[in-house]
Amino acid sequence: MTPSCPPSTAEAGWLRRRGGEIALWLAVPLAVALFLPEYYLLATHVAALGLFALSLDLLVGYAGLLSLGHAMFFGIGAYTAGLLAVHGWGEPISGLLIAALVAGLLGLITSFAVLRVQHLAQLMVTLGFGLLVFEAANRARWLTGGDDGLQGMVVSPVLGMFEFDLFGQTAFFYTFVVLALCFIVATRIIDSPFGLTLEGLRENPKRMAAIGTPTAARLRQAYVFAAIFAGIAGALMAQTSQFVALETLSFGLSAEVLIMLLLGGAGHRYGGLVGAAVFVIARDLLSDLNPQYWQFGVGGVMVLVVLFAPGGVLGILRSLRQRLMPVARTSTTKAVPATPATKGGTA
Amino acid sequence: MMKKAGLLAALALAGASLANVAVAADDPLRIGVIATFSGPYADYGRQFDAGIQLYLKEHDGKIAGKKVEIVKKDTAGPGPDAAKRFAQELIVRDKVNFITGLDFSPNAYAIAPIVTQAKIPTVVMNASSSAITTSSPYIARVSFTVQQDSAPMAQWMLKNGIKETYVVVADYASGTDAHNAFEKAFAAGGGKVVGSVRTPMNNPDFSAYVQRIKDEKPQSVFFFFPSGVMPPAFLKAWKERGLDEAGIKLFATGEATDDSYLQATGDVALGLITSHHYSYAHPSELNKKFVKNFYAAFGKEMRPSYFAVSAYDGMAAIAGALEKTKGDISGDKVMEALKGLKLESPRGPIEIDAATRDIVQTVYIRKVEKVDGELVNVEFDKFERVKDPAKEAQ
């Protein structure tokens, strides 16, 4: 609404746009380290699951796909990193990259089937693949340890310097830094023409085909990205806990990560992170309070969010902001400048 | 350089938390319980909790003169990731002196490296995979191993003229362990396993498997399923298809007739012969007192199962060890004291093997009968001082 807004340099614009975010990303680990060092483990858990939920957001929140089998990629990433570490490849960063590669490959392979179908069928096909991979891992006891889990991981210090300690300090900072890097990449993706294309596909795939988008190819690309991020999240979880459980591949985890994302708010960059934090912390607090009936509380939180905060925690924040500042009634998304007049009077 | 610094910092911190070796007398004894308190297996945690509470109630809430504080962590079923995190949190945040509980084997395996690193004595109250005690020198077990309960069944069957059997197990790690231990013991005594099947864990209907057995007509069937919903479903299909009438004899481990579930399983369990280390109907004075106090504390709705008795014995083992160390709770001393510890348990005499830190106990052969209108496992034969066969073999 301010056509007279002066064209700013890229640098200044970037800082103005991202300054608050950067401060937040620095403040959070600092706060954990200073005030809550005994919560390193919980924070690590939140960070890894947050990345996992973020990866699902690319599919569900942005591209408008459905998945109840996303744990398949998380688990394959975890097992890849785990098996590498068991068999002498303990270097964590290369482990992450290899896990990402393997998960991405699995994403590519399964995408052909998953993208052939829509709606409920898509939900069920992803669920079916997830269950098949779970069963395969359960059967391959010689490789995965079956339901006893994969034991005997030996993970080298990060960068050869930081050993994983009992208190989870290294694990936390390692996970947090990887999360931050992935988040930057994800932000790039979301802000890119490709990201905009995904939103277009979510809003109206028919119209996307009519403007000449090869829709299947774009969705496949998104699916592979999501698989890669999920694989990294799984690998992080494996390396920091030095153990891989069969449950990392389970339907339960697939459902949980969807719940986290919806709690936080799908289609927001921070939806997955906020949702993972809300879910994990709520579960931790409630189950410490009452180990038997905490599920009632978690279920209650979910029901209340749907009833009173449609669109998740971030959804309600956004609509509150819009109500308070009607001027901001624009798409809060992203990088396409809101006003076509940003380039001043030249138009 | 950095690596060393990090390590030193970690060690310093660890020292701080573990340095309370010489605890002041008024410091409480903190015990972390990692178990399943919610979800499909919530009964496990409930039984643990009852066993622990009963022991504490009988001892004024104290062990070795110290007030006991219990910190419960819910894994909601098999959840090694969660268990591992909980173990770390219990040690770092809650500063516990002992870790116990541990119903699922994967959960116990997952925490092994943690308790080793932190030197926290850990008493396994159920998880029954054989190698758990070998995975850390700080783990002792007061429950049983799958092999320990399965192999005696094979021996008893052989002794009673059964030379041929068909094995049915649930398709998971313990099922495989039970299968292998049973088959080994059975073959060693000249028996022959004529067929076997591993059923999926989420399988609700056993009729196809039972039909197949009926058509193959083996002399007998041995099965192993985890406590809970699978045994009743299998037994129902067994009765419905009339396999008893077909003359096929049925044997199982005591999980099939877990006291927690037996009454709900119903008459289909009648006559089933099982091998196990505990029946709440064990006819000793100590057990009668245990059951009486248990009912008094928690009501008759809940029978004490083998989970409750292991939890009770777990607390007794911790108390016994601390008695030997004269209250010293340093990990190495406690573990030393646990080795060779002998206890009189409601289930009978038990001992923690000095070499393996695993339990040595009597395994009973029982039959399901109706006593005063209730289904109970009536013990009628036994194998004394049974060690874990998997470790014996090594």
Place this chain on the structure above:
Amino acid sequence: MSIALTTTGLSKNYGALQVTRAVNFSLPMGARHALIGPNGAGKTTFINLLTGTVPATSGSITLLGEDITGQRPDQRVKRGLARTFQVTSLFPELTPMQSVTLAVCERLGLTARWYKRTGEHRAALDEAAEILAQLRLGHVGHLLTRTLPYGQQRIVEVAVALALRPRVLLLDEPAAGIPSGESAELFEVIAELPEDISLLFIEHDMHLVSRFASRVTVLVAGGILAEGTPAEIMANPEVRTVYLGNSEGHA
């Protein structure tokens, strides 16, 4: 070469049901051509066949001298064929600016690029802004599409299609659903479309047809009934019978 689009014997059957019957049609370069016909005549199906959303049973389609019969919809768009939809088909949660940018990016082959922000593709943004300004949407470019009045949404339809720089533009009832008093703005926009775009549009209102179209094709029951200038068509007795709802004229 002065023909933009041709169909030869284009047919579509659903089982025994023939919805398009051997249509031979050609659209000259720079044409302003209207497609009319009663409800159910198969007008939208014909458009769908041209764009490839519905595969043809037989016959062929030639676009700018190239046979596109076997191509996917997106491939046809790349060769210069764009369309709008009868029932508004937009991106409700995106702004017009984003929607048009999306189309521009697609034309420029940028939509697979994930490593550079859209904001850094200045040329694409400038072009999108220009299109919006041209179509008098500049002042609403930043609002969510779903919040716009329907008339403006119809114009966004056209804007998105124009962003593809089509050689042939198919407008499926561009004014559908707009109260007649409010359609003026839309038709001004259509009248001002660049002349080198060949235009085929479906429209019911003969008054509008005669104002904008130089030629008219009448489609009835999937086949071409008549073709000519608006005046010729209006004078055609067969067409009149069809439009008066009396079918005995050509039964």
Place this chain on the structure above:
Amino acid sequence: MLAILLTVLFDGLAYGMLLFLISIGLSVTMGMMGFVNLAHGAFAMFGGYVATTLMQRAGVPFLVTLPVAFAVVALASIVVERLLYQRLYRRGPLDQVLFTVGLTFMSVAGITWFYGPSQQPVVLPAFLQGQVNLLGLEVGIFRLFLVAVGLLVAAAVVLGVERTRFGAKIRAAVDNPVMATGLGINVGGVFALTFAIGSGLAGLGGALGIQILGLTPAFPLKYLVLFLIVVSVGGLGSVGGALLAACVVGVIDMMTKYFLPEIGSFIIYAVMVALLMWRPHGLLGKKS
């Protein structure tokens, strides 16, 4: 050999009927009303607890508990529908997922509070136990009973809901509530009634299903995948499809368990994926 094949085939059909009976309620709420009701299992579980409680504590005969389970769950569901569900009809499927999974969690914890976490005793009356000889084939009486009830329920739903004026009203109300209201349809009432029927069927399915599936508070989550398989493979909104899908899945599952037991639980998921690739809208589903 033929006898074996027929026995397994019959068992498969009976298992399919069981799957059908516990899923049919979801086929109504999700298929006809378009509401993603993942709390379906909670309603089924509620029906199961109603039935066992009546049998255990009040000595009500098994056959009587079935209609009671239907009625109690249906009535209770009207309250839930008016209080909660109806607020969500206009919301997206993802909101419905989050909401109904939340409700399921709450019901699991709630039932655990009242009944404890253990398995409930589920005892069949004597006349439904054992086997009978049917044309030379040994078949379980309860399975025969399941097949009969399954066919009856399918017929009742098809004739009573799908192909009646009421069915037309449901479709009108789902497709365009505003227009339906204009046509004089009480949209709220139609939704409430349909939801009650769907939930009642869930309750009935639960009361029947627990005979084979067992009953613990974990029921709604444990069998969620099974319900979804039946409804998705059958095709949304098609009762006949759900019946066909349940039978296909049941027979294939039973056949593999008998003849190729080493394949285990792979088969049911593989079959589901294959069927959905072949017919994404389900066996008898209509293209949307």
